Amino acid sequence: MSPLVGLAPLFIPSPSQNVWHLGPLPIRAYALCIIAGIVVGMVIATRRWRARGGTSDGLESVVVLAVPFGIVGARIYHVITDYELYFGPGRNPVDALKIWQGGLGIWGAVAFGALGGWLVARRRGIRFPALLDACAPGIAVAQGIGRLGNWFNSELFGRPTTLPWGLEIDARFRPVGFEQYATFHPTFLYELIWDVLVAVVVILLDRRFRLGHGKVFTLYVLFYTLGRFWIEALRIDTVNEIGGFRLNNYTSVIVFVGAALVLAWLVKNRPGRETVVERPVPVEAGSATEDGTDAGTTEADAESEVETSTAESPETEDAVEPGRPRAEG
Structure with a gap:
């Protein structure tokens, strides 16, 4: 690797600042990137959900709980796996709450976000596997956009490199032992590109094979972990290791193997795609039935809701076909 000499103009510069002030209110780039990712992911998920026969209202009710659950889960995972940053001699445990300083683990975000989504889906009679399939590409894109926050914070970059797309890092942000290097692998960019590719691939596979019952989401997990293993191996930030390998x-x-096993089971036991994925919320409250639906909701009501939501959704290959029988999820 070459030391800090003769920087090429093609190198990616790091932002000069990551926070702006609107009066006394700080506007942090890290938070803006996360918000932008959520918005874009929501747009993608809404389009796919409506094409499957769901309603925007149903998806929005899920997101209201899934997003905060995901953020909390992401922070919990980070604090647990990097506990030495917040606890012990010379550390301030209060810093564990300062989410704006960076530190979110996607593993915790997806796990807790899915938990929040499941709680709402169960209450509203939404088929959770179908919901996961609709949201999977949007989640991948949201992750990629969120990684731009690492760029603004000059953090989580990779090993030194002299490649034209190397990322310039200011001396104050270089880890111990790498002070003499100026440019590093832009792992934020690698993951952004990989996440977008994952989203495109799972969408194309879904259109080609009309996947359902959670297979799209499982493929997203499978592909993401494959790329994340390589990207993680490039990073040089200090983390906990076991046997010379980073915890992530x-x-x-582990997640890759688990997803592969789940996918194999789904392919064998859950062919095709669900048709009715969301039951309407009745206007008048009634008693709940054993499967979670309201006693005041009739089969005719459910079919009417699906036909209405399908008519409102854009014409795509994923659109629910009116008149098809209800499939078991």
Whole structure:
């Protein structure tokens, strides 16, 4: 690797600042990137959900709980796996609450976000696997956009490199032992590109094979962990290791194997795609039935709701076909 000499103009510069002030209110780039990712992901998920026969109202009710659950879960995962940053001699545990300083683990975000989504889906009679399939590409794109926050914070970059797309890092942000290097692998960019590719691939596979019952989401997890293992191996930020491998590398392998097993089971036991994915919320409250639907909701009501939502959704290959029988999820 070459030391800090003769920087090429093609190198990616780091932003000069990551926070702006609107009066006394700080506007942080990290937060803006996360918000932008959520918005774009929501747009993608809404389009796919409506094409499957769901309603925008149903998806919005899920997102209201899934997003805060995901953010809390992401922070919890980060604090647990990097506990030495917040607890112990010379550390301030209060810093664990300062989410704006960076530190979100996607593993915790997806797990807790899915938990929040499941709680709402169960209450509203939404088929959760179908919901996951609709949201999967949007989640991938949201992750990629959120990674731009690492760029603004000059954090989580990779090993030194002299490649034209190397990322320039100011001396104050270089880890110990790498002070003499100026440009590093832009892992934020690698993950952004990989996440977008994952979203495109799972959408194309879904259109080609009309996947359902959680297979789209499982494919997203499978592909993401594959790329994350490689990207994680490039990073040089200080983290906990086991046997010379970063903790997130182990997480990637475990989740990858788990997703592969789940996908194999789904392909064998859950062919095709669900048709009716969301039951309407009745106007008048009634008693709940054993499967979670309201006693005041009739089969005719459910079919009417699906036909209405399908008519409102854009014409795509994923659109629910009116008149098809209800499939079991």
